[in-house]
Amino acid sequence: MNIYIYTIRRLLYVIPVLLGVCFIIFFLFNVVSPDPARMMLDKHATVKQIAEMRHELGLDRPFFMQYLDVVKSAFTFNFGRSWSTRQEISEMIMDGAIPSLSLSFPAFFLATLISICISLFVSFFRGKVIDRLAVIFCVGMMSVSSLAYILFGQWFLAYHMGLFEISGYEFGFPFFIPYVILPIIIWIILSIGPDVRFYRTVILDEIYQDYVRTARAKGLSEIVILFKHVLKNAMIPIITYVVIRIPFLILGALLLESFFSIPGLGGITLDAVKSSDFPVLKAMTVLSSIAYITFSVITDVLYTVVDPRVRLK
């Protein structure tokens, strides 16, 4: 099948998925979530004021009409204003996306690169002490809570050693760099454990294949075998693992953003959950769904690039 037709067909799946997402978030909001009018009016709320606020928010209209509004905003990307902060949601997302991405993208890229390199390295020494130590080390790193890394890193490296800013963020390049280095380092440390274990398994699956034996018989060096042949063949699971995580980068890193006072999207989402801010929750859910579908299509297309044997249907 033509790659373009395949992509368009897959992207059209967005429509039923979005309708479903809209229904689920609308249902959850109305069934599980507390009354936003009550939340906004806080401790001084009276029955009359709550009723008036519900009217202003449009919560006293029939459910079907409210659902139609949700669907409409999902397809027009006009999410309106936050109920809690009264800010334009598109502005909030744009303002938050830059700090989030300035942290998550380099961190994710470096973490992936480093983890793949380490995995190839330990795979080279498979079954030997280095490999075993690496596995033990990875499990050890995964056993420590992410909060512990953040608290210790912030206290020791930033406060005690004075190597980095303790917290904060400045907009614009290169001003933000000093503020994101430490969070990036912590992100990498947090990722290495699970990532190395995954990539190592994937690479080891390949390393015992016949073509590797053939390559060795032909006298190719281990480096060439690993980087040129094994890595290429291991790319499909690696791409799946990497690309499908990219949409979630946009949502930011909740804990890191919070502890390092980075004004990203993680905080916006969390605040929206805390304050029953339905328009913001709706926007974040819809955008995440679209990003997820888009990146799964990209993953499929990339399969054909890295492995010509794969055909899109």
Next chain:
Amino acid sequence: MKNITTLLTVFAFILGIGGCTKKVDVKERVLNLAVGSKIKGMDPIYANDRYSSNEVGRVYEGLLEYHYLKRPYTLVPNLAEAMPAVSADGLTYTFKVKKGVYFHDDKAFTDGKGRELVAEDFVYSIKRLADPKLQSLGWWVLDGKIKGLNEWRKKNSALPKVNYDEVVEGVKALDRYTVQFKLSKSFPQFLYSLAMTFTFATAREVVEHYGKEFLNHPVGTGAFVLPEFKQSNKIIYTKNPKFRKKLYPSEASEEFKQKGYLADAGKQLPLVDKVVVHIMVEAQPRWLNFQKGNIDYLGIPKDNFASTITPSKTLTPEQKKKGLILSITPSLDITYMAFNNDSDLFKNIKLRRAMSLAYDVNKSNELFYNGTGLPAQSVVPPGIAGNIKGYVNPYRGTDVAKAKALLVEAGYPEGKGLPAITYDISVSTVARQMGEFFKKQMKEIGINIKVQANPWPELQKKVDTRKVMMYGMAWGADYPDAENFLQLLYGPNKPPGPNGSGFNNEEFNRLYKVASLMQDTPERTALYEKMNRMIAEEMPVIWGLHRQDYVLYQGWLKNYIRSDFETGQVQYLNMDIEKKKALLSKF
């Protein structure tokens, strides 16, 4: 090789930038504050939380404010020329507005120059607070209190556009500088509402120019200017170059006089050039930045208390060496564990009293507040009229023997016959620990408690729908009047109003109604005390603590006083730049 060299250069560059951490600025008088919550916006009518209200108060001002150096809290004129002329029946308040006060320059004004503040601005701001289309979060302050305002609100809610030009009898500009308020009923707390951010002066042309974006374009008359608000990690205010003549006070309460708070008396405000507010949601970065000298004052985080304060409640030598100063101030607040008085179970006063007697508030204070709180005997905290000095509630714990005896009288010997009591708390580690502590205490008299953690909105919903048996809560003062605390137990204020316990006592309700219409007189204080004592012993809730604020401030910061009403406080703060340089070298 070339690639490796490039890679190493890039790495060194990044590390270089990373290594260049910013040094603390000691050239300008810049006040650095840390705030633990995001700021919603800069519109006075939506500033219903302490954080937003503090930010709004740096830019906007009201007719009245609390005297910076007087305790008990005393209202003084701010944008008003003097305190109002009040009619004999206490229903009409007439204010003269200060002349020569200008709004900040903004493009919404003709030629971009801020115009003079006039009485009509207050009329507009009050109507805006009542605007049914805006659904302000401060309407409760004036709801049903100003003549004709509720009718105006109701009428306009049905119209497509709110008519601000229609005259409301209760809020009128008599001339360019005179504004008059007529109350529909006696409301002695009215003046406090004029010191709250909800009623601060906004200019109609600015609101209309920016429309829905007004909340991001604060244009007030205050000591500091903020050209545009962005919901980010930092808010930077600069000194208002056109701020009117407003001087640091020359009078003070004795305690402040003795501590040298009058050193800046008579100086033009504000005393600092810039205020930088850093939004830091987590406690650790706030604390570490403070310890580095990047923040000028900070409440001590719970987890750092033991390493900062000695058992005798003084600073540790290490902190003293840095020149830090400790301020301990009682807050106008109360924590409590409420019974659902609507349930048949808790209509039994003996059961309520028994549970209170079994609860060790002092131990709880030590465990969860590092011993900093003051055990509450009733609802009104110390520092305001209505608190009964020296009063000890006879049903306060711990007296397990008496509690057990009362439980027998209540009909539940050793807790037999009592169902498991659910105690609802909000989700947090400390709340859970407190819940477990309560459970353990009640077990000693045979009462079985089931601790249930809920997200805060869920807890509120449960209280509103009366699906709670007991729940934990705290209340902070909106204004320094006992009425603000006594209303928590006034029957008609039942949920979703502030009386979450649902306590409904006819005699208490009658007295509350009478007192709430009285002016501040010894008779009213006597009535407040009577009510305070009555509910103390009725035990509609188990009284917890009146918390105290332990705040640390840098040795170079001058005039800092912890206040329950911080709006506008920063204009009085000052700093000693030379001392800052000297002290920072010790950090």
